Amino acid sequence: MKQSKTFIPTLRETPADAEVKSHQLLLRAGFIRQNTSGVYSYLPLARKVLSKIENIVREEMDAIGSNEILMPALQSAELWEESGRWEAYGPELMRLTDRHNRQFALGPTHEEVVTSLVRDELKSYKKLPLTLYQIQTKFRDEKRPRFGLLRGREFIMKDAYSFHASYDSLDETYNDMVQAYTNIFNRLGLNFRAVIADSGSIGGTAGTHEFMVLSEIGEDTIAYSDSSDYAANIEMAEVKVEYSHSDEDMKELEKVATPDQKTIEEVSAFLDIVSENIIKTLVFKVDEELVVVLCRGDHEVNDIKLKNALGATSVELAEDAEIHELLGSHIGSLGPIKLPIGVKVVADHAIKSIRNGVAGANEDGMHYINVNPGRDFAIDRYEDIRFIQVGDPSPDGEGTIKFAEGIEVGHVFKLGTKYSDSMKATFLDENGRAQPFIMGCYGIGVSRILSAVAEQCQDSYGFVWPKQIAPYDVHLISVNPKDEAQLELGEELYKLLKSYRYDVLFDERAERAGVKFTDADLIGLPVRITVGKKASEGIVEVKIRHSGETFECAKEEVVDRIN
Numbered sequence: 424m425k426q427s428k429t430f431i432p433t434l435r436e437t438p439a440d441a442e443v444k445s446h447q448l449l450l451r452a453g454f455i456r457q458n459t460s461g462v463y464s465y466l467p468l469a470r471k472v473l474s475k476i477e478n479i480v481r482e483e484m485d486a487i488g489s490n491e492i493l494m495p496a497l498q499s500a501e502l503w504e505e506s507g508r509w510e511a512y513g514p515e516l517m518r519l520t521d522r523h524n525r526q527f528a529l530g531p532t533h534e535e536v537v538t539s540l541v542r543d544e545l546k547s548y549k550k551l552p553l554t555l556y557q558i559q560t561k562f563r564d565e566k567r568p569r570f571g572l573l574r575g576r577e578f579i580m581k582d583a584y585s586f587h588a589s590y591d592s593l594d595e596t597y598n599d600m601v602q603a604y605t606n607i608f609n610r611l612g613l614n615f616r617a618v619i620a621d622s623g624s625i626g627g628t629a630g631t632h633e634f635m636v637l638s639e640i641g642e643d644t645i646a647y648s649d650s651s652d653y654a655a656n657i658e659m660a661e662v663k664v665e666y667s668h669s670d671e672d673m674k675e676l677e678k679v680a681t682p683d684q685k686t687i688e689e690v691s692a693f694l695d696i697v698s699e700n701i702i703k704t705l706v707f708k709v710d711e712e713l714v715v716v717l718c719r720g721d722h723e724v725n726d727i728k729l730k731n732a733l734g735a736t737s738v739e740l741a742e743d744a745e746i747h748e749l750l751g752s753h754i755g756s757l758g759p760i761k762l763p764i765g766v767k768v769v770a771d772h773a774i775k776s777i778r779n780g781v782a783g784a785n786e787d788g789m790h791y792i793n794v795n796p797g798r799d800f801a802i803d804r805y806e807d808i809r810f811i812q813v814g815d816p817s818p819d820g821e822g823t824i825k826f827a828e829g830i831e832v833g834h835v836f837k838l839g840t841k842y843s844d845s846m847k848a849t850f851l852d853e854n855g856r857a858q859p860f861i862m863g864c865y866g867i868g869v870s871r872i873l874s875a876v877a878e879q880c881q882d883s884y885g886f887v888w889p890k891q892i893a894p895y896d897v898h899l900i901s902v903n904p905k906d907e908a909q910l911e912l913g914e915e916l917y918k919l920l921k922s923y924r925y926d927v928l929f930d931e932r933a934e935r936a937g938v939k940f941t942d943a944d945l946i947g948l949p950v951r952i953t954v955g956k957k958a959s960e961g962i963v964e965v966k967i968r969h970s971g972e973t974f975e976c977a978k979e980e981v982v983d984r985i986n
């Protein structure tokens with residue numbers, strides 16, 4: 424590409440409103456421009472980097488048998504009502520109304536669309552497992568869009584969804600995904616960790632992993648072992664919230680819920696099971712502190728009951744924005760939800776029981792007696808939430824714990840039957856019986872990765888793009904294109920390099936040398952070839968951006984020397 428024909432609006436000054444260096448440099452080097460808060464145009468250089476990131480993602484997805492599709496961003500409210508998330512998703516969901524007064528959402532994620540698609544088209548277990556993915560624009564009305572592309576309100580995500588007839592099959596695809604993600608982030612040259620996001624399942628089969636790029640601007644804190652692969656997200660602790668429960672679970676629940684079992688051990692065992700069977704999450708503001716109430720659904724929880732239960736002076740339902748801040752997109756979600764450590768969690772049983780003066784089970788006339796509600800029921804946190812400190816032995820027994828800040832670039836998740844149950848998506852099993860699809864979902868923040876790489880790959884002059892995702896391979900510069908020899912040699916090398924399949928940015932602009940070099944430093948392509956004073960002798964100067972190595976070479980040697 425000839426630089427005079429492209430669109431790279433570089434800036435000499437650092438824009439004042441850009442806080443982090445990736446955002447600053449993406450603006451200065453002419454990669455992106457903000458349109459409105461959290462919404463950006465990707466200019467030619469950024470578009471090229473994105474394409475390269477997307478292609479790496481594509482190759483790794485295709486390699487594990489995942490099929491690319493493209494689903495609509497515009498999604499009907501009815502679909503979201505089926506899953507219960509029209510209500511539950513909160514203010515992060517971008518909502519709009521069409522001319523017929525029908526409501527829509529701009530998709531923040533695609534579980535609803537993909538579940539309805541597969542529900543309508545796939546009927547037999549013989550077609551399972553199936554994995555579909557897309558690379559698409561997502562919309563989330565983030566409370567605090569910031570750091571440029573890192574937290575946008577419109578951003579690009581790769582999202583994949585898998586459908587299975589068994590949990591073993593889900594585990595297999597999940598493991599393939601973890602491997603594919605590992606390959607992707609390695610190929611991108613990112614310094615990352617796969618982090619257990621479900622801190623409750625240490626040692627067990629984790630149901631969710633986040634992929635974190637280690638970076639001081641990261642919004643998450645992770646704990647990791649200094650001598651093994653152990654890593655967990657410590658900023659968040661998880662409470663398992665499972666909507667669909669099997670018959671066995673229900674029997675187990677009934678068993679421990681009988682009135683004659685009333686030791687503290689049994690009560691807490693009961694609570695454990697209750698915590699596995701939460702169907703609704705409410706958030707109240709109790710004396711200015713947010714308290715999460717996990718409800719089984721058959722207990723009415725309201726502010727008065729909660730006030731009595733907790734001995735509070737003021738209790739009100741938290742505002743949407745506050746709930747959202749606390750639970751994010753996990754509001755009303757059927758999978759594990761995440762709560763910041765230190766947030767008070769109360770089971771609805773505590774509330775009913777205190778009002779009654781006894782600890783209530785889930786039917787009238789079934790009560791625990793002599794239970795101290797504060798001690799036995801109003802729990803600050805569930806057992807599986809643990810605190811880890813720097814210097815602690817790693818839970819896997821290898822090494823000690825260190826902390827680091829991380830940027831979440833990917834997230835893999837076992838959904839189970841959360842969406843297939845609520846949206847009644849079933850297939851016929853070997854015996855002709857309808858079964859809900861068992862599902863997984865897997866996201867990668869494609870545009871966020873652009874920022875994460877940009878944050879990591881720069882020096883005081885500008886970007887230092889790694890080869891595999893650099894916008895161009897080579898920056899070819901004719902220092903003074905008015906000089907015939909320089910322009911000619913430039914054109915000759917441009918053609919030559921292109922014939923060797925190099926992607927070349929050819930600066931043949933009639934600009935001062937200083938401008939050209941400053942721009943070239945900012946843009947940061949891996950190799951720079953300068954055609955200057957020695958053009959008439961057929962000699963050019965080559966500079967390798969990442970090492971700073973500079974050498975002269977004859978035009979005939981260029982292709983060999985830059986390889």
Ligand code: ATP
Pocket residue numbers: 532563565572573574575576578579580751752831832833834866867868869870871
């Ligand atoms: P975060 O915790 O940063 O808000 P999330 O957990 O809400 O992210 P997921 O729902 O797991 O995000 O989405 C999958 C991936 O999409 C994330 O791992 C992240 O890389 C990317 N992503 C999510 N929100 C944004 C955003 N606002 N801007 C850019 N990328 C995003």
Ligand code: MG
Pocket residue numbers: 751752
């Ligand atoms: Mg989020």
Ligand code: MG
Pocket residue numbers: 831
């Ligand atoms: Mg997250």
Ligand code: MG
Pocket residue numbers: 633831833834
């Ligand atoms: Mg996530």
